[in-house]
Amino acid sequence: MQNEQVISLGYFFDGTGNNGINIENNNAAPKNNNNSYFQNKTNVFKLFSLCTFEDNNKCYIEGVGTKTGKEDSNWAMATCMNPAGYEGYSSDDKLAIGINHFNSFLNNNKDKNIEVYVYGFSRGSTLARAFVNEILANQNVKIKFLGLFDTVESTNIINPAKLYPVFFTEQTLSKIDEIIHLCAMHECRYYFPLTRVLDIPKNLKDSFSNTIKEIFVPGAHADVGGGYVVENESLFLNEFPKSLSNQKNDVEKIKTTVQDSFGNYIWTDLLDENKNIEYPKSSILMRNIASQRPSSENNYPYQVSDNLSNVYGQIMAIQTNKTASIFTLDNTLDIDKNLEPLKEYLLNYITNKTPKQPYNYNALYNYIHISTNFGIYKKANQKNISLNSFDFNVLKTENNNYLAATAITLMPYPNGANNTKWERKIITKR
Numbered sequence: 001m002q003n004e005q006v007i008s009l010g011y012f013f014d015g016t017g018n019n020g021i022n023i024e025n026n027n028a029a030p031k032n033n034n035n036s037y038f039q040n041k042t043n044v045f046k047l048f049s050l051c052t053f054e055d056n057n058k059c060y061i062e063g064v065g066t067k068t069g070k071e072d073s074n075w076a077m078a079t080c081m082n083p084a085g086y087e088g089y090s091s092d093d094k095l096a097i098g099i100n101h102f103n104s105f106l107n108n109n110k111d112k113n114i115e116v117y118v119y120g121f122s123r124g125s126t127l128a129r130a131f132v133n134e135i136l137a138n139q140n141v142k143i144k145f146l147g148l149f150d151t152v153e154s155t156n157i158i159n160p161a162k163l164y165p166v167f168f169t170e171q172t173l174s175k176i177d178e179i180i181h182l183c184a185m186h187e188c189r190y191y192f193p194l195t196r197v198l199d200i201p202k203n204l205k206d207s208f209s210n211t212i213k214e215i216f217v218p219g220a221h222a223d224v225g226g227g228y229v230v231e232n233e234s235l236f237l238n239e240f241p242k243s244l245s246n247q248k249n250d251v252e253k254i255k256t257t258v259q260d261s262f263g264n265y266i267w268t269d270l271l272d273e274n275k276n277i278e279y280p281k282s283s284i285l286m287r288n289i290a291s292q293r294p295s296s297e298n299n300y301p302y303q304v305s306d307n308l309s310n311v312y313g314q315i316m317a318i319q320t321n322k323t324a325s326i327f328t329l330d331n332t333l334d335i336d337k338n339l340e341p342l343k344e345y346l347l348n349y350i351t352n353k354t355p356k357q358p359y360n361y362n363a364l365y366n367y368i369h370i371s372t373n374f375g376i377y378k379k380a381n382q383k384n385i386s387l388n389s390f391d392f393n394v395l396k397t398e399n400n401n402y403l404a405a406t407a408i409t410l411m412p413y414p415n416g417a418n419n420t421k422w423e424r425k426i427i428t429k430r
Helices: 020-024 043-050 074-079 091-108 123-135 221-225 244-255 308-323 337-352 361-367 392-398
Strands: 006-013 058-061 113-121 141-149 179-184 212-217
Touching: 006 043, 006 091, 006 123, 020 043, 043 058, 043 113, 043 141, 043 308, 058 091, 091 113, 091 123, 113 123, 123 141, 141 308, 179 221, 179 308, 212 337, 221 308, 308 337, 337 361
Parallel strands: 006 058, 006 113, 113 141, 141 179, 179 212
Antiparallel strands: none
16 A cells, blocks of 8 residues: 555656657658657656556656657757757756656645656756756655666756756765666767766776666667667768778777776677678778768668667666566567576676676677767668767757857767767867
8 A cells, every 4th residue: 555645756857869759659740850750769768658657746858859749959959958949958948847847746745755766868867867966955855766878968068067966965865765877888978978976987897886886788878778770770980081901900999999897898799890891992881880971872781679778678677666666567678588698687786786797799799789979971761870960950050049060079080989088078169
């Protein structure tokens, strides 16, 4: 029997450009700027759908840069600010949705205890953490579970001083029962910088405490939080043609860019020459790495599964249900049998704190995407690239009062595996 003196609430902050409601209504998608209508649902939206709370007791917050039933805003996705003449797209507006929903319950139930379950992905994780910090200022509030998928803190490139409170004091942590943060170890971090729960050295080592379980898991950003669709992907690495020997040297450099906590190179299996690399005359070809120009329209397509994210969605639901059974587990988060060992290993690792073992990257080859930092070339029918890129032309159209679209600095390998630097940074200006 539920304690009538306790109210349980759930908040689900989706990632930049993600909108599960738009996906469910993609037959009514606007003609232009409609990427959010044709992605896959993220773990945040799936968990929202599986949550057994009454509708009034749970709140889904659509991703920055999207509005339900409206066109997407590339400007808001890039800057977290509303485009001129519009509202409801910015990170501030998204955070306000959650705060206003919570305050409506708080004002009517000041004599009751409020237990809150909060989930976020990408910038939605940043907003989830800021949301938690704000509502815990109330004495009758406790966070039962905070589930984070790969927190990205880049929330204001125009005014970097205006950053959200994403770290927790000891006093705040005393009011949070459990935090699980699943971090994407294969993400290219130049435009998707990871923000760890604790402000600690930026590396690929997990962080465990009685409250916090921060774990690096295989996959790119949207492999962890969800959103990729299954499609043939065949994109390019180099912006300008190079000699074959230079191309191969570039690949070898990228292969040794990042090591896991055991010293294993995490890109070796993904970039195995025998599996997925061709060397055309004009540029090097790799699956799911974007650059300016294709050598032909028949680009040796390679298909990557979208199923890995369901492993992490299941883990978050199962761990939450150990606290309170708030999620039904139907086929929404089903996983391939090949992924069962990874799921069981991670659940055992989280629950029993067993010594961590190296991941079998070769076994996960067909499930891990190679994300781009800033997609330069993209074909209209390749939806996954929109999860990691912005359209300059659309940015300029929305750029009525700002000139930021021409102030973005690209790096030498704009689409390579370059997450060697784990410090938090925003899009840099010239």
